[in-house]
Amino acid sequence: MNRDQLISDLSHDEGLRLTVYDDATGHAIAPGLPVKGHPSIGIGRALDVNGITVAEAQYLLSNDIDRVNVAFSTYPWFTALDDIRQNVILNMAFNLGVAGVLEFHDMIRYLSDEPQPRYGLAASAMEDSNWYRQVGARAVRLATAMRGTDNG
Numbered sequence: 001m002n003r004d005q006l007i008s009d010l011s012h013d014e015g016l017r018l019t020v021y022d023d024a025t026g027h028a029i030a031p032g033l034p035v036k037g038h039p040s041i042g043i044g045r046a047l048d049v050n051g052i053t054v055a056e057a058q059y060l061l062s063n064d065i066d067r068v069n070v071a072f073s074t075y076p077w078f079t080a081l082d083d084i085r086q087n088v089i090l091n092m093a094f095n096l097g098v099a100g101v102l103e104f105h106d107m108i109r110y111l112s113d114e115p116q117p118r119y120g121l122a123a124s125a126m127e128d129s130n131w132y133r134q135v136g137a138r139a140v141r142l143a144t145a146m147r148g149t150d151n152g
Helices: 003-014 054-072 083-101 105-111 119-127 130-135 137-147
Strands: 017-022 039-042
Touching: 054 083, 083 130, 083 137, 105 119, 119 130, 119 137, 130 137
Parallel strands: none
Antiparallel strands: 017 039
8 A cells, every 4th residue: 555645545535624524415514404424524534434533532632622721821810820720711611612711701800800819709600600500510510629728
């Protein structure tokens, strides 16, 4: 096998798609739309046939963590947090998206307080949300981590 030639041929024949698409129609897959063929991504990766490996999942996760971390790195309230609280914010972003986390105005206000953040109040703001009521154990764990030993 000539791997380089095969990669070149497959890249040409299959095309490169960076979002999930229906391989039968070539259309992007979106919520509520029917799929006629295989949901695929990349260069012909049929996700329902081959899925991804653990190593690929970890690679994607690492890239996603970096992307989300960069998105928050411009916010002084985030960069001033310790690792535990940064992890809480990043975890929330995986569930809500960066924009969703930024809607937690009260939590962010308490995290921005000077001379030091008020983690207990930030946790209470998390608990006083539809997200907290809908997500269950994950939200409880994240609010508990945010609160730490600070009740103010």
